[in-house]
Amino acid sequence: MTNPKRSDIISNSASPMMNIFRKGLLHGAGFNTDKLQTRPLIAIANSHTELTTGHSHLDRLAGKVHDGILAAGGECAEFNVPAPCDGVAMAHDGMRFVLAQRDQIADMVET
Incomplete structure (x- = not known):
């Protein structure tokens, strides 16, 4: 029995029409869908914002993570999460x- 990659759920399903639909969405977002067949898709959760100094550098850090994922043979997608700041609040x-927002962020990343 083979151990499928978690990324396979994006491009391989029981419905061929859904596969076409998903590939179209990914292609429209700039992904090479052929590469996604052989490379893992790794997400980067980023809370960058210019509103608080504790989060203002995270765009540069995420860029380095992005470059590292590509260099290691993966594909990556970045998504944003809220940037709570105790000092502002x-x-x-x-x-x-x-604290509730931190739970929400954890849920967003884990799902």
């Missing part, structure tokens, strides 16, 4: 939501 009602 401090001393008003927003401070109650930072």
Whole structure:
């Protein structure tokens, strides 16, 4: 029995029409769908924002991670997650939501 790659779920399903649809979406997003058949697709979760200094450098860091994934033979896609900052939220009602937002971010990354 073979051990399928987790990325196979994107391009291999029971429905040939869904495979065509998914490949079209990926192609439209700039992916080479032929490469996705042989390379793993790795996601980069990034909370870069210019609003807080603690997150302002993450675009450059994600760029280095992106380059490393490609150099190692993978394909990558970046997606954004919220950028909670305790300092900005401090001393008003927003401070109650930072911990809940961290749970939301973990859920976004794990799903």
